[in-house]
Amino acid sequence: xxxxxxxxxxxxxxxxxxxxxxxxxxxxxxxxxxxxxxxxxxxxxxxxxxxxxxxxxxxxxxxxxxxxxxxxxxxxxxxxxxxxxxxxxxxxxxxxxxxxxxxxxxxxxxxxxxxxxxxxxxxxxxxxxxxxxxxxxxxxxxxxxxxxxxxxxxxxxxxxxxxxxxxxxxxxxxxxxxxxxxxxxxxxxxxxxxxxxxxxxxxxxxxxxxxxxxxxxxxxxxxxxxxxxxxxxxxxxxxxxxxxxxxxxxxxxxxxxxxxxxxxxxxxxxxxxxxxxxxxxxxxxxxxxxxxxxxxxxxxxxxxxxxxxxxxxxxxxxxxxxxxxxxxxxxxx
Numbered sequence: 001x002x003x004x005x006x007x008x009x010x011x012x013x014x015x016x017x018x019x020x021x022x023x024x025x026x027x028x029x030x031x032x033x034x035x036x037x038x039x040x041x042x043x044x045x046x047x048x049x050x051x052x053x054x055x056x057x058x059x060x061x062x063x064x065x066x067x068x069x070x071x072x073x074x075x076x077x078x079x080x081x082x083x084x085x086x087x088x089x090x091x092x093x094x095x096x097x098x099x100x101x102x103x104x105x106x107x108x109x110x111x112x113x114x115x116x117x118x119x120x121x122x123x124x125x126x127x128x129x130x131x132x133x134x135x136x137x138x139x140x141x142x143x144x145x146x147x148x149x150x151x152x153x154x155x156x157x158x159x160x161x162x163x164x165x166x167x168x169x170x171x172x173x174x175x176x177x178x179x180x181x182x183x184x185x186x187x188x189x190x191x192x193x194x195x196x197x198x199x200x201x202x203x204x205x206x207x208x209x210x211x212x213x214x215x216x217x218x219x220x221x222x223x224x225x226x227x228x229x230x231x232x233x234x235x236x237x238x239x240x241x242x243x244x245x246x247x248x249x250x251x252x253x254x255x256x257x258x259x260x261x262x263x264x265x266x267x268x269x270x271x272x273x274x275x276x277x278x279x280x281x282x283x284x285x286x287x288x289x290x291x292x293x294x295x296x297x298x299x300x301x302x303x304x305x306x307x308x309x310x311x312x313x314x315x316x317x318x319x320x321x322x323x324x325x326x327x328x329x330x331x332x333x
Contacts, residue, residue: 026057048105
């Protein structure tokens with residue numbers, strides 16, 4: 001018997017005896033709680049996802065695998081087809097969900113780590129989809145998200161905040177949205193625009209506590225009277241031979257400096273620049289200095305580094321088109 005027929009028969013059998021096709025609560029969680037939790041991460045209006053999460057809480061239904069582990073329940077691992085039938089037939093009493101719609105009722109939470117990939121292998125569920133195109137590839141809820149859903153009314157909001165903060169992918173979701181508009185302007189942006197993105201997007205995200213004390217926009221006097229006043233406030237001593245970066249930042253709490261070089265044609269943070277600006281930091285009595293080279297796109301970064309390979313070890317790289325991470329340059333030596 002085909003899976004959808006078996007599920008239809010299961011629904012009919014449960015209803016025949018005066019029960020519910022699916023309990024109002026699974027693992028002690030109802031759909032209203034799922035909507036509340038998912039709404040906090042901007043997913044609460046996705047009805048298919050809500051019902052999919054409810055299905056993955058189903059500890060009342062035996063596993064639908066032909067040879068499941070002993071005592072396995074639906075919540076221990078369910079394939080895309082299982083979920084499509086659980087939501088469409090068992091819960092709703094209509095046809096199974098379109099398998100191609102899984103991008104809407106699995107993918108959003110899988111990308112955030114709320115739904116885990118697992119595979120049934122030799123009678124047990126193992127983490128990951130370890131066998132390509134296997135019919136035993138399936139999904140289950142992340143235990144920490146399940147704990148959020150099952151928590152008392154007064155506790156789940158704080159637990160959700162903790163769950164979100166523990167995974168960079170979840171935190172990146174909001175950040176990526178904020179940076180999307182800037183990324184769409186890459187084709188037309190020049191050096192000045194990259195400098196501004198390095199300040200407004202990169203520094204605001206990755207350098208909390210740092211204040212911009214100098215920006216070299218290439219217009220007018222390189223060091224203005226206002227710049228000198230900020231240097232004095234930060235306790236920075238400058239000399240004529242000191243090279244100036246595109247952006248210089250200072251953290252008053254740690255008394256460290258941070259240099260950003262925005263590269264559209266040349267000017268990466270190379271060893272010469274590191275040594276030059278470290279002398280400024282040491283002479284000024286700063287606790288230390290760090291560096292980042294920024295590019296507009298990976299293509300531009302590859303074109304430059306494929307030829308020059310001049311970024312100093314121990315410094316960072318940030319790409320405007322891939323704004324949610326910065327990369328530390330390391331070395332085997």
